[in-house]
Each structure stands twice: as structure tokens, then as C-alpha cells.
Amino acid sequence: MSIRVEHLTHIYNKGLAYETKAVDDVGFTVEDGEFIGIIGHTGSGKSTLIQHLNGILKPESGRIFVGDVEITAKNIKMNQIRKRVGLVFQYPEYQLFEATVRSDVAFGPGNLGLPEDEIEDRVREALRLVGLDFSTYADRSPFELSGGQKRRVAIAGVIAMRPEVLILDEPTAGLDPKAHGDILRMVRSVRDRTSGIVILVSHNMSDVAEMADRVFVMDRGRLVRAAAPAEVFAEADFLRSIGLDVPPATRMANTLMGEGFAPDRTILTLGEMADFLAGRLGGRA
Amino acid sequence: MIRDITLGQYYPEYSRIHKLDPRLKIIVTLVYIVSLFLIEDFAGYAIALVSMGAVIALSKVPLRFMLRGLKPIILIIVFTFTLNMLMTKGTILWEWGFFRITKEGLYNAIFMAARLIFLIVGSSVLTLTTKPIKLTDGIESLLKPFRRFGLPAHELAMMMTIALRFIPTLLEETDKIMKAQQARGADFETGGLLRRAKALVPLLVPLFVGAFRIAQDLAMAMEARCYRGGEGRTKLNMLKFRRRDALAIGFTALYLSGIVAERILL
Numbered sequence: 001m002s003i004r005v006e007h008l009t010h011i012y013n014k015g016l017a018y019e020t021k022a023v024d025d026v027g028f029t030v031e032d033g034e035f036i037g038i039i040g041h042t043g044s045g046k047s048t049l050i051q052h053l054n055g056i057l058k059p060e061s062g063r064i065f066v067g068d069v070e071i072t073a074k075n076i077k078m079n080q081i082r083k084r085v086g087l088v089f090q091y092p093e094y095q096l097f098e099a100t101v102r103s104d105v106a107f108g109p110g111n112l113g114l115p116e117d118e119i120e121d122r123v124r125e126a127l128r129l130v131g132l133d134f135s136t137y138a139d140r141s142p143f144e145l146s147g148g149q150k151r152r153v154a155i156a157g158v159i160a161m162r163p164e165v166l167i168l169d170e171p172t173a174g175l176d177p178k179a180h181g182d183i184l185r186m187v188r189s190v191r192d193r194t195s196g197i198v199i200l201v202s203h204n205m206s207d208v209a210e211m212a213d214r215v216f217v218m219d220r221g222r223l224v225r226a227a228a229p230a231e232v233f234a235e236a237d238f239l240r241s242i243g244l245d246v247p248p249a250t251r252m253a254n255t256l257m258g259e260g261f262a263p264d265r266t267i268l269t270l271g272e273m274a275d276f277l278a279g280r281l282g283g284r285a
Numbered sequence: 286m287i288r289d290i291t292l293g294q295y296y297p298e299y300s301r302i303h304k305l306d307p308r309l310k311i312i313v314t315l316v317y318i319v320s321l322f323l324i325e326d327f328a329g330y331a332i333a334l335v336s337m338g339a340v341i342a343l344s345k346v347p348l349r350f351m352l353r354g355l356k357p358i359i360l361i362i363v364f365t366f367t368l369n370m371l372m373t374k375g376t377i378l379w380e381w382g383f384f385r386i387t388k389e390g391l392y393n394a395i396f397m398a399a400r401l402i403f404l405i406v407g408s409s410v411l412t413l414t415t416k417p418i419k420l421t422d423g424i425e426s427l428l429k430p431f432r433r434f435g436l437p438a439h440e441l442a443m444m445m446t447i448a449l450r451f452i453p454t455l456l457e458e459t460d461k462i463m464k465a466q467q468a469r470g471a472d473f474e475t476g477g478l479l480r481r482a483k484a485l486v487p488l489l490v491p492l493f494v495g496a497f498r499i500a501q502d503l504a505m506a507m508e509a510r511c512y513r514g515g516e517g518r519t520k521l522n523m524l525k526f527r528r529r530d531a532l533a534i535g536f537t538a539l540y541l542s543g544i545v546a547e548r549i550l551l
Contacts, residue, residue, distance in 0.1 A: 056464050079470055087468040094458075095465040097490035107487065111470030143494070157469055 001067040001084070001164050003030040003053065003197065008062035010048050022048040023059070024221035030197055037208030037229070038201045040218030041243035046201045047090065049218065050167050053199070054085035066165065083112055086163030090170050092154035093147065101127070101145075101153050102138040108161040119160075126160035127153075129193060130186050148179030152186065159190060165197040166190060172204065184211070206247040209233055209268035217244070230266040249273040296413045302344035303414045306530045307423030313537050314411045320544045321403050329547050330399055336540045337407060344414050354409040355402060362398050369394035417449035419522075425515075426524055439515025447503070455496065462491045 010023040023045045030036055040046045051057040052064060055071050055078050064072045071081045089095070098104035105126055109119045127134050130152040137145070142153050155171065168187065172180040184207060191198045202208050208215055208229065215232040217225035219242040225232050233239070233246045236254055246254070253267040253276070263276050302310075317337075324330055341351055355362070375389030412420070425442030432438050463473065466487045473484050 051464065054468060056467055078467075079472075082468060082470050089461065089465045089468065092465060094495060095462055095469075095487075095491055097487045097494075107466075107471075108469035111472070161470065 001032050001197070002065075003165065004065040005029075005052075006063045006065075008049070008052060008064065009060045010045075010052065010057060011060045012048075014060070021221050023052070026062075026221075026223045028216065028223060028226055030199070032197065033195055034197055035191060035211055035213045036197070036199045036216060037212030037214070038199065038216045038218060039203070039205065039208055039244055044218040044242075045221040046218050047169055050087065050169060050199060050201060053165070053167060054087045055081045056087065079112065082163075083161060084163055085165040085167065086158040086161055088155050088158050088166070088168045088171060090173060091151075092158075092171075093142075093150035095157075096142040096150060096154055099141060100139050101132070101142050104142050104153060105156045105160050108157050112161060122160040122162065123156075126156035129159055129190050130156045131182060132156070148175055148182065151175070151179075151183070155183075155186070162194070163196070164194070165199070166194070167199040167201075169201045170203065171200070172202070172207070187211070205233070205245055206249070206269065209247045209250070217242070229268055233268060234266050294412065295416050296346045296350055298345045298414070300343060300345040300414070301529060302340060302410070304529065305414075305533055306524055306526055307415050307419040308426050308524060309526075309530050309533055310411055310415055311420070311423050311427060313533065314408060316537055316541060317407050318404060320541055321400055321407070323544055323548055324400075325548055326551065327396075328551055329544055330403070332540070332543050332547060333403055336536075336543075337403065337410070340410055341406075344410060346410075346413050350413060351406050351409050354405050358401070358405060362401050365401065366394045366398045369397050418446060421446040421449065422520070422522070422524060437515075439518070443515075451499065454499065455492070458495050459488065459492055462488055462495075 006027050008023055008026045009021065012020045012022050026045075026049060038046050038050070048057065052059055052072075053066070055076070059072060062072070063070055066081060066085060069076070069081070096104050098107065102123055105123045106119050109122045114122070123138070124134050127137065132149065132152055137149075137153075142150055145153065151171070155168070159166070166187075171187065172183050175183065187198065187200065188211065200208065200211065212229055214226060215229050216223055217232060217239070224242070225235075225238075233250050236246045236250070239245055245251070247268055249267050249270050249272065252273060253263050257263065261280065267273050267276055317333075321333060324333060341348065370386055370390045370393075371384060373387055373390035373393050375387035377385055378388055378391065379386045415423075421442045424445065425438050428436060428438035428441065467473070471484060471487055473481070473488070476484065
């Protein structure tokens with residue numbers, strides 16, 4: 001399955017004095033199984049863009065195809081789309097409402113009208129994928145968990161719907177380094193398990209550089225770059241000019257280049273940097 | 286749909302009406318509301334309409350915004366209109382089965398509907414041209430004399446300020462949670478009454494939890510800045526009575542005497 005977006009435009013507060021074009025003529029295609037990272041400064045339209053992909057927001061103009069279904073068409077069954085495209089919002093832990101973790105995660109599958117035993121299976125699987133032990137957590141109240149655990153429960157609630165496309169809007173915002181790593185590992189394992197499309201919106205350049213097949217760069221509502229991480233992060237000055245930056249490893253590589261240690265390719269991750277340095281120093285990483 | 290509520294929604298502009306002392310604006314609005322109940326015929330409404338039109342024109346707020354406040358009460362207007370039209374006895378204009386429209390009924394219906402519309406638009410002028418913070422400042426100042434009877438004027442005003450301040454925040458929160466639950470397949474729009482009421486649980490629980498969280502954060506932030514009630518508290522922006530306020534009083538007096546004179550003379 002693929003996603004195709006054509007000339008998508010979204011305007012907030014249309015007709016009012018504070019009208020703003022949040023998404024401005026954006027078009028792209030995402031192939032089956034691709035991992036896309038979306039970066040952009042605050043207010044660049046990332047969140048608005050992804051909320052169109054499962055029909056939560058309706059565009060001002062433009063069309064979106066998920067697989068062969070045009071989801072921007074009239075009389076489209078929204079539940080059919082939400083089943084295929086799962087969207088995890090920013091700070092998803094604030095959407096928890098049930099008395100137990102089990103029933104909260106079951107909310108999504110329940111809305112799909114699945115039979116009880118199927119729902120149970122999915123809840124077990126989803127909790128396992130987010131790294132929460134079923135027997136320990138299933139019957140606890142989600143409100144008594146830690147912030148990172150709450151977030152995992154919330155993400156499990158979307159995963160349990162088994163979407164073919166998983167979109168995560170800054171899933172690691174406000175988490176400590178350990179929880180941050182846990183969430184990213186979880187995203188990776190979900191992707192390995194489902195082999196569907198994953199779209200990750202992030203302010204963390206290293207995460208995007210490390211995980212994404214392609215990086216989309218948004219600036220003031222426009223999609224200004226869509227290319228492989230190595231290509232996007234090679235343009236450090238451009239990224240800085242729109243309020244972004246390159247990953248720390250790339251920054252270090254660029255500094256080294258200024259000092260005459262030119263790496264032969266764009267370095268994106270700490271691992272690559274370690275390999276490069278080890279090679280230069282004549283040892284092994 | 287959530288964004289349609291005008292209450293407490295300020296329309297930023299630099300007009301003579303915006304700059305008036307909020308205390309005065311509150312009193313004038315009260316006078317205007319009372320005056321609407323003094324009016325007995327359409328000639329009186331003509332005076333009210335012209336005066337309100339002049340104020341709206343002076344305020345530079347688009348008429349569209351003024352009328353937006355009517356949207357939520359349109360049902361009430363239609364309801365009173367129909368009831369008045371069908372329930373008043375008098376000369377029959379039109380009859381069908383036991384439905385009967387009388388001349389007096391039609392008159393009453395239009396009269397009552399007009400009064401409701403004037404009431405809502407009149408009070409919208411106040412909220413659209415006055416920043417919520419100034420409004421509560423005004424209320425606090427007007428309530429001060431009642432403090433000697435044990436009325437906690439400052440606390441009431443602070444509560445109102447906070448409530449007004451958090452309306453948009455809670456609306457935004459509602460919008461966010463609604464979207465998140467919709468993404469999980471929740472359906473807020475279809476089904477019978479019971480189904481819809483049940484569908485609200487996934488919205489209301491997080492909303493309440495969020496409201497308590499926000500309240501706690503706010504209380505902490507206020508304490509951290511040594512808030513301890515109104516005793517001896519000074520204001521950053523003092524309310525000052527100016528020449529334009531005196532002018533406004535003059536116009537209000539003129540308007541009120543016009544209404545009273547019309548009632549006595551015609």
C-alpha cells in the first residue's frame with residue numbers, strides 16, 4: 001500500500017483576520033514499507049499535514065490517496081480509513097480514559113466492531129509490542145502509571161487497531177533519555193513486525209537521521225525537501241536557515257572537515273562517526 | 286463548531302467603544318438591558334436599534350461577529366416566536382385545525398423575538414469590545430462597595446478572570462482529545478441519544494483529568510509568585526475615568542430619556 005498526496009492545502013480560520021495557511025500546496029508519494037521522518041520548526045505545518053492522512057482534518061483543496069482509496073472524496077467511510085491509518089498524537093497519554101489499561105487499549109479495536117477474543121488477542125499483542133507485561137499492567141488503572149508508561153499504553157491503543165500505516169507525532173516529546181530510547185526501539189519493533197509504512201514527526205534530528213528512509217522537511221507550510229537523510233542533512237546551512245539543524249554526529253563531521261579531516265561520505269549517526277574516527281586512528285570501533 | 290461561541294471572545298480593535306472604561310460599559314449595558322424591558326412598541330425599538338447601530342458602527346467590530354452570538358440561541362428565539370404566535374388570543378388571521386394565528390399573536394411574537402435579539406447583541410457589544418481581563422477588573426471595582434457586607438469581590442473577580450482565561454484552553458483541549466479519540470475510531474456524531482451520551486465518556490474523562498491538572502499547575506504558579514488574595518493588592522493598569530466616558534454617560538442618558546419619553550408620550 002502507498003500514500004499519495006496531491007496539492008494539499010489547509011487554511012486555519014479561513015475568512016478571519018487571523019487566517020493562516022498551515023499547509024501550502026504539498027504533494028508527495030510514500031511507497032509501501034517506507035519509513036518517513038518529517039522535520040520542521042514549530043508551526044511549520046507538520047502536525048496539520050499528518051492529521052489529513054487519516055481524515056481527521058479536511059483539506060481546503062487537494063487530494064489524498066491511501067492505497068487506491070481517495071480519502072478526501074465525499075461519502076467516504078471514515079472508520080475504514082482509521083483502521084488502515086493509525087495516528088498517535090502529541091502527548092497521547094492525555095487521551096487515556098478507561099479504568100484499566102486493558103480496556104483502554106481495547107477501545108480502538110472495539111470501535112472497529114471486532115469480536116471479543118480477537119480484541120483480547122490484539123490487546124495482548126499491542127502491549128507486548130510496546131514493552132509492557134500483560135499480566136502486570138492489564139488490570140491496573142492507566143492513571144497510576146508513570147508518564148513514559150502512560151504514553152506506551154496510549155500508543156498500544158493505536159497499534160491494537162493494526163493499522164497498515166502508523167503515524168507518530170513527536171512520540172518522544174518530554175520523555176527522559178531512557179523512555180525516549182524505549183519508545184524508539186518500540187517503533188522499530190512495530191515496523192519490523194508489521195512491515196507497513198511508518199511516518200515519524202520529530203524535533204530530534206538524530207532519531208530521524210538514524211531511522212528514516214526518507215526525510216521530509218517542512219517550512220512555513222511548504223514541503224521544501226524530500227530526500228534520503230544523507231542528502232537532506234548535507235545541507236546544514238539551509239537547515240539552519242529554517243530553524244533546524246543537523247544531527248550532532250554530522251555537526252562534528254562538518255567541524256572535522258573544516259580542520260582537514262574530510263569524511264568520504266555524510267556521517268549521520270554516532271556509530272558512523274565512531275567507525276570513521278576508528279578508521280582514521282588506525283583501530284577498530 | 287466549537288469555535289462558534291462568542292461569549293468571552295474579544296475582537297481586537299482600537300475604537301472609541303473599546304477604549305471606554307469597563308465599569309462604565311458594564312453599567313451602560315445593564316441600563317440598555319433594563320431599557321429594553323421599558324419598551325412597549327416598535328417605535329421604542331427603533332430608538333434602541335438606531336442607538337445600538339451607532340455603537341456597533343463606532344466599535345468597528347464587523348456586524349457578522351455581533352450576530353454570531355445569536356447562533357446558539359436561535360432555537361430559543363424560534364421557540365418563543367412560535368409559542369407567542371400560536372398561543373395568543375385575539376383577531377384571527379389564519380386558522381388550520383387547532384392552529385390559529387392571531388394578529389395580536391404575530392405582534393407579540395415579533396416583539397418578543399426582537400427583545401431577545403436586542404438583548405443578546407447588546408451584551409455581545411460588551412464582551413466583543415472589552416478584554417476579559419478589563420471586564421473582570423470592572424466587575425471587581427463595581428462590586429467593591431459590597432465588600433462591607435462580606436462579598437468577596439476580589440476573589441469573585443479572580444475566579445471569573447481565570448474561568449474566562451481558560452475557556453479557549455479547554456476548548457483547545459477538547460478539540461485535541463476529540464481528534465485523538467476519533468483517530469481510535471470513536472464516533473461522536475451518529476447514533477441515538479444514549480449512544481451519543483456514552484460516546485462522550487472518552488472525551489469527558491480526559492477533559493476533567495486535564496482540567497484538574499491545569500488547575501493544579503495554575504495554583505502552584507500563583508503560589509510561587511506569592512499570590513495571597515486581594516488585600517493590599519495593587520493594579521498594573523488602574524481604571525481611569527476620562528472625557529470620553531463622560532460623553533458616553535451623556536449619550537446613555539439621552540438614550541434612556543428618549544426611551545422613557547417615547548413610552549409616556551406615544
